[in-house]
Amino acid sequence: MSVIVFAETSDNQYKKSSLEAVSYGKEVATKLGSKVVAVSIGNAGNPESLGNYGADEVVTLHDAAFAQFSPEAYAAAFASVCKAHSGSVIIISNTYSGKSIAGRVAVLLGAGMASNVVDYPEIGDQFLVKRGVFSGKAFAYVGLNAPVKLLAITPNSVEIKQHAGTAAVSAFAADGIAASKTTIKETNRITGKIPLTEAEIVVSAGRGMKGPENWVMIEDLANAIGAATACSKPVSDMHWRPHSEHVGQTGITIKPNLYIAIGISGAIQHLAGVSSSKVIVVINKDPEAPFFKAADYGIVGDAFDVLPKLIQAAKSATAQ
Amino acid sequence: MKVLVCMSVVPDTTTKITFNNNNTEFNTAGVQFIMNPYDELALTKALDIADPVGGTVTILHVGLADAEPAIRKALSMGATDAVRINAAATDAQFVAEQVASYAKDKGFDFILTGRESIDYNGGAVCGLLGAMLDIPSINVITQLEVSGNTATIERDIDGGRETVSSSLPFVASAQKDLCEPRIPNMRGIMAARTKPLAVVEPISVTNHSSYQRFELPQPKQGVRMISADAPEELINLLRNEAKVIN
Ligand SMILES: Cc1cc2nc3c(=O)[nH]c(=O)nc-3n(C[C@H](O)[C@H](O)[C@H](O)COP(=O)(O)OP(=O)(O)OC[C@H]3O[C@@H](n4cnc5c(N)ncnc54)[C@H](O)[C@@H]3O)c2cc1C
Numbered sequence: 001m002s003v004i005v006f007a008e009t010s011d012n013q014y015k016k017s018s019l020e021a022v023s024y025g026k027e028v029a030t031k032l033g034s035k036v037v038a039v040s041i042g043n044a045g046n047p048e049s050l051g052n053y054g055a056d057e058v059v060t061l062h063d064a065a066f067a068q069f070s071p072e073a074y075a076a077a078f079a080s081v082c083k084a085h086s087g088s089v090i091i092i093s094n095t096y097s098g099k100s101i102a103g104r105v106a107v108l109l110g111a112g113m114a115s116n117v118v119d120y121p122e123i124g125d126q127f128l129v130k131r132g133v134f135s136g137k138a139f140a141y142v143g144l145n146a147p148v149k150l151l152a153i154t155p156n157s158v159e160i161k162q163h164a165g166t167a168a169v170s171a172f173a174a175d176g177i178a179a180s181k182t183t184i185k186e187t188n189r190i191t192g193k194i195p196l197t198e199a200e201i202v203v204s205a206g207r208g209m210k211g212p213e214n215w216v217m218i219e220d221l222a223n224a225i226g227a228a229t230a231c232s233k234p235v236s237d238m239h240w241r242p243h244s245e246h247v248g249q250t251g252i253t254i255k256p257n258l259y260i261a262i263g264i265s266g267a268i269q270h271l272a273g274v275s276s277s278k279v280i281v282v283i284n285k286d287p288e289a290p291f292f293k294a295a296d297y298g299i300v301g302d303a304f305d306v307l308p309k310l311i312q313a314a315k316s317a318t319a320q
Numbered sequence: 321m322k323v324l325v326c327m328s329v330v331p332d333t334t335t336k337i338t339f340n341n342n343n344t345e346f347n348t349a350g351v352q353f354i355m356n357p358y359d360e361l362a363l364t365k366a367l368d369i370a371d372p373v374g375g376t377v378t379i380l381h382v383g384l385a386d387a388e389p390a391i392r393k394a395l396s397m398g399a400t401d402a403v404r405i406n407a408a409a410t411d412a413q414f415v416a417e418q419v420a421s422y423a424k425d426k427g428f429d430f431i432l433t434g435r436e437s438i439d440y441n442g443g444a445v446c447g448l449l450g451a452m453l454d455i456p457s458i459n460v461i462t463q464l465e466v467s468g469n470t471a472t473i474e475r476d477i478d479g480g481r482e483t484v485s486s487s488l489p490f491v492a493s494a495q496k497d498l499c500e501p502r503i504p505n506m507r508g509i510m511a512a513r514t515k516p517l518a519v520v521e522p523i524s525v526t527n528h529s530s531y532q533r534f535e536l537p538q539p540k541q542g543v544r545m546i547s548a549d550a551p552e553e554l555i556n557l558l559r560n561e562a563k564v565i566n
Contacts, residue, residue, distance in 0.1 A: 010478065071447065071457055094443075095478045100459045103447025106413070112528030113413060113448075116441050128532060135438050137337040139535045142411075146528045181456045182486040185472070189480035197478065201565060225565050236496075243462075243497045244476065249333050249438055250357050250496065258564040269333045275537055279562045281554065282543070292543050297557060301548025313552035317559060318566065 003029040003036050004087035005055065006078055008097055009044045010189075016198050017093040017155040019053045024120065024151075024158050025091045026054025031123050037085050038167070041074055042066045051167030053160060059085070059172045069097060070180035075104035077174040082109055084172070087148065094152040095197065102152045112146035118157045118255070118276070135249040135272040155198045156255045196245060199228030201258045204247060204274070206232035208263020208284065208303055212240035217307040218262065224314035230254070232264050248273035263303050266291025283310075321375030321466075323366040324428045326419055326445060327359040327394055328409065328437040329387040339534045346534065355390045358434025360397070360501035362494035366432050367398045367502065369466055375429075376400040380422065382415045384408055388517070395512035396504035402515065407522035410530075412440070416448035417525045424453060430471065431491040435460050446493035456486045460495040 005025040007018040025036045038055035040047045047058040059081050065073050078101060082090055090105065092098040094115055106113040114129045118139065122128040126143040129151060133140045196202065203222040209215065215229075222229050229245060236246035247254055249269040259277035263284065264270060271294055274280070282295040285302045292298045299306055331337070332352040340347045366377045379399040381387055384406065391402045405418045423431060431453075436443035443459070450457025462481065463474035471486050476495055504512070546554045558565045 015478075071450070071459075075447075075451065096460055096476055097478060099443050100447060100457065103412075103416070103444045103449075104451040104457065106444075107416075107448055107451035113444060114529060115412075115444050126532070130535075131441075133440050133534070134331070134335075134337045135441055137537075138339075139537070140440075141532045141535070143530045143532050144528065145530065146526075181490070182458065182484050185483040185485055187477070187480065187482045189477075193479070195479035246496065253441070258558065258562070268336070272333075279558070279564050280540070281558070294540055295543040296540060296562070297554060298543045298545050299548050299551065299554060300545065306548050306551055309549075310551035310554065313555045314565075317552075317555045 001032070001034045001088045002085050003032070003034055003089045003091065004082045004085060005036060005038045005091040006093070006098065006101070007038045007040045007044070007050055008093055008095065009040070009042060012043050012045050014044060014050065015093070016160070017095055019160045020155065020158055021091045021093050021153055022050055022053040022055050023161045024153055026161065026163065027120055028089050028091070032089070034088070037081070037087070039078055039081050041077060047169045048167055051165050052162055054163045054165070055167040056165065058167045058169045060169060061172050061174055063174065063177070065177050065180070068184045070182055071100040071104060072182070073177050073180045075101040075108065076177050079105050079108035080174045081172055090148065090150040092150065092152045094154045098152055102150060106150045109148050109150070110146065111148035111150040112144040113150040114142050114144060115152035117151045117153050120158065121151070132253065132276070136253045136274070136276055137272045154255065156200065194226070194228040196228045196230055197252060197254060199254070200256050201225055201227035202230050202254060202256045202277070203227045203260045203262070204230035204232070204264060205235065205262040206264030207234050209235070215241065217311065220311045221260070221307060221314060224311055224318060227260070232270055261291055262307070264291060265289050266294060321370050321373050322426070322428050323370050323375060323377045324423055324426070324431045325359065325363045325366045325377060325379050325399065326431065326433040327363070327379055327381050327390070328356045328434070328439070329353050329381065329383060329390040330356045330437055330439040333357070333438065337536070343534045344532070353387070353390060355393055356434050356437050357501070358436065358438070358494050361496070361498045362432035362434055363394055363397055363399060364499045364502040365464055365494060368499065369464070371398070378403060380405070380419060382407060382409045382418045391517060392512050393504065395515045395517070396508040397502045398508060400515070402517040403520055404517060405520050405522050410527055412442035412444035413448060413528050414525050416445050416452060418522055419445070420449055420452035421523045422520060429488050430466070431489070433491065433493045435493045435495045443493070446491050449491045453491070456490040458484060458486060458490060458492040461492045462495050462497040464492065464498065
């Protein structure tokens with residue numbers, strides 16, 4: 001029996017969310033008294049490094065079939081490793097790529113599945129996982145009864161823990177993987193920016209910013225504190241910002257350590273997507289803005305006055 | 321062309337979420353239920369593709385009879401017919417099993433779902449269906465064109481976008497940006513009243529999960545206000561008190 005972790009990569013590097021997934025796997029394996037096998041598909045930099053986060057073994061799969069990400073091929077290959085290593089708990093990141101294989105893997109393994117998992121499981125009479133529901137408005141504790149359990153873990157839910165161990169790396173030949181029926185034609189990655197779902201700090205702005213030209217200030221503040229940028233729904237609906245930045249009930253749900261909301265009123269649908277943030281700062285010129293009720297720190301003021309000073313303060317602080 | 325669109329019925333987005341019976345049950349009192357917003361996008365896109373070529377779009381819901389107003393809304397948007405599988409949707413795997421069992425011998429050219437249902441946020445049905453039916457599954461799509469036996473699809477990836485091509489049949493999940501949802505017009509609403517809505521009994525499925533209890537997020541301790549003239553104080557607090565920036 002083992003805990004199997006899918007170690008997702010981006011540009012041949014393990015993503016931060018993958019290191020979280022391995023750390024999560026280690027915690028579960030310790031409770032179960034089993035080992036952690038991390039699975040690395042495609043060409044990733046240094047598989048043995050996953051040992052630093054708790055992997056006991058790393059299984060690598062290199063094959064022409066995996067040169068491109070394909071949910072069908074990756075899920076089939078990953079599932080065959082899970083079977084070969086008698087995986088009883090399977091950990092995948094709740095990212096777009098992770099979710100695109102999670103359901104397929106669950107079917108191939110006959111596993112019980114929970115996505116959007118935000119904490120370690122309670123393991124007792126039942127295997128109980130905590131997952132976000134109602135788009136961040138609540139949490140549910142779900143018992144998984146099948147012998148094999150698959151969990152998709154929301155990024156930023158657990159800390160990355162360093163381990164002293166080293167991982168044994170071995171290659172795995174996945175046989176009988178059918179040729180993918182999908183082909184990637186083009187990939188456009190936003191480079192040089194922190195992906196919003198993984199960001200620890202997020203600077204977000206709403207209709208109070210008046211127009212897209214004023215996002216220079218938002219970007220400046222984000223750069224000064226190493227943040228990703230986000231926005232409210234109307235801002236992306238008006239195409240001031242790309243829809244990938246839209247957070248909330250009908251956008252993405254995030255849980256950074258710090259969320260700074262500027263010129264956002266704090267509508268219930270917006271709060272749904274961000275209320276799991278550890279610390280929330282609200283800057284709004286209206287002292288009655290509902291967002292202040294959900295905030296830890298607040299400034300009542302005009303963003304156009306506050307931001308230049310705030311950017312200055314952030315720059316001089318980080319320059320120290 | 322034959323298209324299947326899966327829909328769920330969810331609490332309206334303004335709903336304040338509360339629970340009953342020692343936090344073991346979602347409190348539906350006074351809650352208005354609507355068609356899941358992402359499913360509206362899936363249906364609209366399916367109609368945009370099927371209508372011009374005289375195709376059909378079937379809307380499928382796994383749920384109880386109280387969902388019928390939302391199903392009628394889908395019909396008024398333009399779906400050809402509707403199917404309701406008569407069982408409470410207990411989890412994503414249960415729903416996918418029901419849909420797969422219904423769809424497997426119907427010869428659909430493609431199936432669309434929403435990116436996720438905004439109540440239980442599983443985001444899982446698309447991938448589950450793909451594996452159950454052994455067809456490609458492409459999630460969070462923002463563009464879809466079908467020509468002959470091939471679909472060209474744009475999808476969100478972590479930190480970017482990707483264009484993929486897929487053979488038919490496939491299943492894909494709708495993300496914002498795919499289209500603007502269709503608003504039913506008077507003619508659609510009238511026509512929907514008499515469109516077929518078949519009720520199908522569920523297949524028996526082993527449940528892999530069970531919801532035990534719910535919890536609301538911890539309320540904030542109260543907000544600490546900082547003067548608009550002293551933003552450096554905010555930076556100081558974030559660094560030294562909250563310790564969330566360096
Ligand atoms: C079905 C549905 C789904 C939805 N889903 C989402 C969702 O996922 N995410 C989301 O964000 N919204 C969502 N909404 C919309 C939501 O209800 C709100 O309309 C929206 O969040 C408001 O965006 P906003 O705060 O940017 O704009 P507004 O509500 O217009 O607020 C602007 C704020 O900026 C402040 N302001 C103005 N000028 C300044 C200034 N110079 N300096 C400082 N502050 C200033 C104002 O005081 C105000 O509080 C949804 C709505 C529906 C119906």
